[in-house]
Amino acid sequence: MATQTAEAQPDTQVQDSMVVRFAGDSGDGMQLTGGQFTLSTALAGNDLATFPDFPAEIRAPQGTLFGVSAFQINFGSRQINTAGDAPDVLVAMNPAALKVNLASLKPGGLIIADSGAFTKRNLEKAHYDANPLEDGSLAKFDLLAFDISERTIEAVKPFGLGNKDALRSKNMWTLGLALWMFDRPREPLHEWLKDKFKSKPEIADANIAALDAGHAYGETAELSGPLKQVHMPARPVEPGLYRTITGAESVSLGLVAGAQLAELPMFFGGYPITPASAILHHLARLKEFDVTTFQAEDEIAAICAAIGASYAGQLGVTSSSGPGIALKTEAMGLGIMVELPLVIVNSQRGGPSTGLPTKTEQSDLYQAVYGRNGDAPLPVIAARSPADAFDVAIEACRIATQYMTPVMLLTDGYIANAAEPWKVPDPSAYEPFPATFLEGLPEGEEFLPYKRDAKGARPWVKPGTPGLMHRVGGIEKHETTGNIDYSPANHQRMTELRRDKIAGIDVPDQEVSWGDGTGDLVVVGWGSTYGPIKQAVNRWIEKGAKVSHVHVRHIWPLPQNLGELLSGFKHVLMPEMNTGQFKTLLRDQYLIDAESLTKTSGQPFQIAELEEAIGRCLDEKCGGRIRTNEDQLPNPVGVEQ
Amino acid sequence: MNEMTKIETTLKDWETDQEVRWCPGCGDYAILKAVQRTLPQLGADPKNTVFVSGIGCSSRFPYYMETYGFHTIHGRAPAFATGIKLANPDLDVWLVTGDGDGLSIGGNHMMHVLRRNVNMQIMLFNNEIYGLTKGQYSPTSREHTRSPSTPLGSVDHPANPCAFALGSGARFVGRGIDVSKNLPDVLTAAHAHQGAAFIEIFQNCIVYNKDVFDDFAKPKGAEQQQLWLAHGEPMLFGSDKTGGVKGLRLNTQAFAFEVVDVADGDWQAAGVQVHDATNRMLAHMLVELPFGDFPMPLGVIYDDPAPTYEAAVHAEKERASAGKDASLAHLLAKGQTWTVSGTASDPV
Numbered sequence: 001m002a003t004q005t006a007e008a009q010p011d012t013q014v015q016d017s018m019v020v021r022f023a024g025d026s027g028d029g030m031q032l033t034g035g036q037f038t039l040s041t042a043l044a045g046n047d048l049a050t051f052p053d054f055p056a057e058i059r060a061p062q063g064t065l066f067g068v069s070a071f072q073i074n075f076g077s078r079q080i081n082t083a084g085d086a087p088d089v090l091v092a093m094n095p096a097a098l099k100v101n102l103a104s105l106k107p108g109g110l111i112i113a114d115s116g117a118f119t120k121r122n123l124e125k126a127h128y129d130a131n132p133l134e135d136g137s138l139a140k141f142d143l144l145a146f147d148i149s150e151r152t153i154e155a156v157k158p159f160g161l162g163n164k165d166a167l168r169s170k171n172m173w174t175l176g177l178a179l180w181m182f183d184r185p186r187e188p189l190h191e192w193l194k195d196k197f198k199s200k201p202e203i204a205d206a207n208i209a210a211l212d213a214g215h216a217y218g219e220t221a222e223l224s225g226p227l228k229q230v231h232m233p234a235r236p237v238e239p240g241l242y243r244t245i246t247g248a249e250s251v252s253l254g255l256v257a258g259a260q261l262a263e264l265p266m267f268f269g270g271y272p273i274t275p276a277s278a279i280l281h282h283l284a285r286l287k288e289f290d291v292t293t294f295q296a297e298d299e300i301a302a303i304c305a306a307i308g309a310s311y312a313g314q315l316g317v318t319s320s321s322g323p324g325i326a327l328k329t330e331a332m333g334l335g336i337m338v339e340l341p342l343v344i345v346n347s348q349r350g351g352p353s354t355g356l357p358t359k360t361e362q363s364d365l366y367q368a369v370y371g372r373n374g375d376a377p378l379p380v381i382a383a384r385s386p387a388d389a390f391d392v393a394i395e396a397c398r399i400a401t402q403y404m405t406p407v408m409l410l411t412d413g414y415i416a417n418a419a420e421p422w423k424v425p426d427p428s429a430y431e432p433f434p435a436t437f438l439e440g441l442p443e444g445e446e447f448l449p450y451k452r453d454a455k456g457a458r459p460w461v462k463p464g465t466p467g468l469m470h471r472v473g474g475i476e477k478h479e480t481t482g483n484i485d486y487s488p489a490n491h492q493r494m495t496e497l498r499r500d501k502i503a504g505i506d507v508p509d510q511e512v513s514w515g516d517g518t519g520d521l522v523v524v525g526w527g528s529t530y531g532p533i534k535q536a537v538n539r540w541i542e543k544g545a546k547v548s549h550v551h552v553r554h555i556w557p558l559p560q561n562l563g564e565l566l567s568g569f570k571h572v573l574m575p576e577m578n579t580g581q582f583k584t585l586l587r588d589q590y591l592i593d594a595e596s597l598t599k600t601s602g603q604p605f606q607i608a609e610l611e612e613a614i615g616r617c618l619d620e621k622c623g624g625r626i627r628t629n630e631d632q633l634p635n636p637v638g639v640e641q
Numbered sequence: 642m643n644e645m646t647k648i649e650t651t652l653k654d655w656e657t658d659q660e661v662r663w664c665p666g667c668g669d670y671a672i673l674k675a676v677q678r679t680l681p682q683l684g685a686d687p688k689n690t691v692f693v694s695g696i697g698c699s700s701r702f703p704y705y706m707e708t709y710g711f712h713t714i715h716g717r718a719p720a721f722a723t724g725i726k727l728a729n730p731d732l733d734v735w736l737v738t739g740d741g742d743g744l745s746i747g748g749n750h751m752m753h754v755l756r757r758n759v760n761m762q763i764m765l766f767n768n769e770i771y772g773l774t775k776g777q778y779s780p781t782s783r784e785h786t787r788s789p790s791t792p793l794g795s796v797d798h799p800a801n802p803c804a805f806a807l808g809s810g811a812r813f814v815g816r817g818i819d820v821s822k823n824l825p826d827v828l829t830a831a832h833a834h835q836g837a838a839f840i841e842i843f844q845n846c847i848v849y850n851k852d853v854f855d856d857f858a859k860p861k862g863a864e865q866q867q868l869w870l871a872h873g874e875p876m877l878f879g880s881d882k883t884g885g886v887k888g889l890r891l892n893t894q895a896f897a898f899e900v901v902d903v904a905d906g907d908w909q910a911a912g913v914q915v916h917d918a919t920n921r922m923l924a925h926m927l928v929e930l931p932f933g934d935f936p937m938p939l940g941v942i943y944d945d946p947a948p949t950y951e952a953a954v955h956a957e958k959e960r961a962s963a964g965k966d967a968s969l970a971h972l973l974a975k976g977q978t979w980t981v982s983g984t985a986s987d988p989v
């Protein structure tokens with residue numbers, strides 16, 4: 001570990017946050033580099049948010065623009081909610097990576113480039129007429145270009161690898177340099193590499209040598225100019241045990257926890273699809289938690305098997321992304337008709353159709369709330385961040401089992417892949433909600449499979465229970481006996497009962513995430529826009545504007561107090577990564593003049609673009625940004641600082 | 642079927658109070674009765690029995706059985722049944738499907754439930770027509786079938802359900818006829834088989850495809866066209882009353898079956914093949930026999946059990962769980978963690 005400290009080393013800076021983007025060819029291992037850098041950042045006690053951004057192709061042709069894979073991390077000694085608007089540092093492993101990512105780099109930002117990869121051929125593939133490292137076109141940035149490829153080959157020479165294999169360690173060399181830059185220990189990486197290449201110790205050694213060489217380069221090279229060591233103090237947080245978690249992990253763990261709180265074995269039916277597969281992969285390794293995973297022949301079979309398992313008395317769960325969710329639609333309708341618990345996780349991606357498989361979007365809200373034949377209501381809840389997905393998954397299990405209904409849980413590609421630090425929760429702090437099965441009836445009482453309890457839920461009966469044999473199905477059924485009944489009055493009644501059951505779900509009141517809950521403007525969001533909205537709203541609050549942030553978890557049914565809460569503001573602004581779906585829903589429910597701010601580029605919102613939109617809204621709709629005739633705002637209540 | 646204590650029941654115990662809604666004279670009635678007659682003989686337990694179906698006339702079946710029943714969605718019954726068996730392998734699951742339900746919209750699921758070998762009885766009611774939607778041709782309809790959607794006759798080649806099942810990896814393939822007195826025997830053998838047991842049942846849709854199976858299924862007069870197979874027994878059909886006993890002999894040169902006359906019951910002399918229900922190659926040959934030149938093979942065509950999917954899944958789950966710590970608290974705290982204590986990381 002580098003021993004320089006802020007005092008001893010004049011070249012060391014102290015900064016409270018920093019955005020770094022690692023970019024290279026798909027084959028350069030940038031996701032791995034980013035992931036390991038994230039871990040070391042977390043271990044250093046910084047808050048962080050990451051944004052892995054990779055192409056849909058597994059191995060796009062080398063050196064091409066569409067084959068660029070990037071990993072961005074924002075970390076700091078203060079609270080971090082987004083992966084950062086613009087990088088301070090861009091690591092570009094080839095010309096294509098530079099070309100694709102340069103536009104987002106901060107003016108004056110630092111470029112670290114592997115000049116060894118800026119060959120004539122690679123420059124051509126990236127459509128560069130001249131070498132940008134040499135033609136002065138990067139003058140407004142700090143540029144540090146040197147031959148990482150050659151240095152890596154040099155470093156791993158003792159291990160007798162061919163050039164091609166040796167170059168595979170380029171990412172570790174780069175990681176070593178990054179570790180030096182941020183004054184991080186190398187030992188955890190050494191351990192990780194030894195473990196990862198347990199069966200190939202020579203590869204482990206080569207990678208360690210590359211990592212060390214990158215680190216040593218930072219330490220010893222005569223770096224006149226741009227490369228400085230940055231010292232980032234740990235972020236003060238609540239004491240406790242921490243780890244990093246991605247949304248996919250968090251959903252998986254939340255489902256396991258939810259099944260345990262319901263005291264049920266879990267059955268998970270899935271079919272591979274980006275970005276949902278990770279949940280199937282995680283759960284497949286958790287068999288000891290009474291989890292059965294089933295990779296079905298398609299998404300339809302996955303949900304049908306999950307419903308079958310619920311029918312037989314387990315907690316059925318299925319997960320997919322847009323196209324697969326579309327296939328599951330008919331079975332969801334059956335789940336609603338037969339009133340069995342089921343959790344459906346939709347890790348949304350850009351659509352329609354195959355759309356943008358590896359990019360993020362929030363455009364399946366209509367599909368979730370309205371997208372079935374018939375009047376087929378089901379509860380919809382959305383996670384706002386990787387860590388939040390844990391609680392949301394538990395909530396989905398609670399609603400599904402308590403109300404005997406399918407529940408849709410929405411996350412998205414950003415949440416699924418992004419990592420953030422997570423204070424490991426104590427499972428015993430969660431209130432259990434044990435599922436109950438009907439096992440018999442008092443002497444003489446007739447068994448009515450559709451007789452409802454106070455919550456509107458019908459009894460759950462496991463096949464195998466004596467004396468309670470009955471038939472269920474998708475045909476309209478009699479209000480209490482569940483026998484086929486097509487009569488007009490009965491269908492009217494059953495439609496209303498199904499609607500009222502969902503509408504009556506006990507949903508916590510909506511809280512104000514940020515701001516004092518009344519005033520000029522409320523910015524309403526849902527899902528993964530939480531981070532950027534929170535930061536943008538906060539910037540305006542600090543400037544004295546009367547802005548609040550409301551972030552909705554319960555999309556359907558909505559919190560009882562939401563309409564009233566929103567009516568306390570002059571204007572409602574709704575940023576969404578779609579063309580305004582939640583806006584339409586809120587307009588319909590509350591007849592409010594909500595204004596949409598939409599983005600469908602496959603990229604998350606940046607804080608700056610939201611900040612600007614809020615400013616515009618304040619000017620145009622609220623009579624000015626900071627209204628001086630108002631009282632100076634006190635420090636907002638209920639706000640984490 | 643499962644090893645469980647035999648329960649005394651009568652046919653009546655398996656009937657529900659629901660009005661049966663098939664057309665009068667539909668073959669489905671006969672199959673319902675055959676099943677309700679068979680279950681008491683098996684000692685089956687109504688509370689442990691689940692009938693799962695898709696959509697179609699045939700798929701209304703569960704409503705008429707006093708057991709647990711799940712009338713699901715079109716074509717997907719195998720997937721529901723797979724979930725049910727994985728969740729509770731002790732349940733005795735019967736799947737009811739039609740030629741459209743099981744081989745058209747649900748062909749994919751049928752293939753996979755057979756290949757995985759989930760322990761259940763699969764009854765495919767083949768009437769070579771879409772009954773419930775009023776008579777369109779189906780994937781098993783013969784070429785030139787005239788129907789509302791094929792007024793000039795269908796042009797596509799029909800699927801062969803038993804060949805499909807074998808090709809999908811089924812370890813039990815049987816055939817029956819709705820009104821045949823032998824149907825309960827086929828059902829009994831299917832139930833005794835551990836694994837997915839596929840039974841094609843020729844079912845007369847008297848409204849939309851009346852008597853299409855008459856060539857071999859006509860209650861009186863078609864017996865000579867039925868080859869009822871029994872393991873270890875010679876492949877004989879016909880009788881003296883119907884123009885002579887005949888048998889199937891394997892021509893090893895041509896690697897094909899041929900029909901031979903059997904005089905005075907001496908089938909050995911005629912070289913008639915003895916049925917071996919565990920011989921998969923033989924099963925492939927039997928399901929491919931062109932009807933007309935040959936009789937219709939019926940009964941237990943193939944029966945050679947293999948380990949079931951649910952047993953494998955549960956064994957793997959047990960192995961994977963053995964000695965593992967199933968503490969949620971430990972799981973949540975897995976991976977690289979760090980502790981923030983009250984003082985150490987306080988800001989400077």
Ligand SMILES: Cc1ncc(C[n+]2csc(CCOP(=O)(O)OP(=O)(O)O)c2C)c(N)n1
Pocket residue numbers: 696697698699700715738739740741742743766768770771772773774779
């Ligand atoms: C998704 C879907 N598509 C179409 C239908 C309409 N439909 C109901 S039954 C059926 C065909 C049934 O044919 P088959 O499986 O042979 O059953 P049968 O009625 O002949 O017993 C069709 C197309 C449906 N219910 N669901």
Ligand code: SF4
Pocket residue numbers: 662663664666667668669698699768772773845846847848849
């Ligand atoms: S339409 Fe055909 S298959 Fe359906 S009930 Fe009537 S006779 Fe039976």
Ligand SMILES: [Mg+2]
Pocket residue numbers: 697739740741766767768769770771772779
């Ligand atoms: Mg049919």
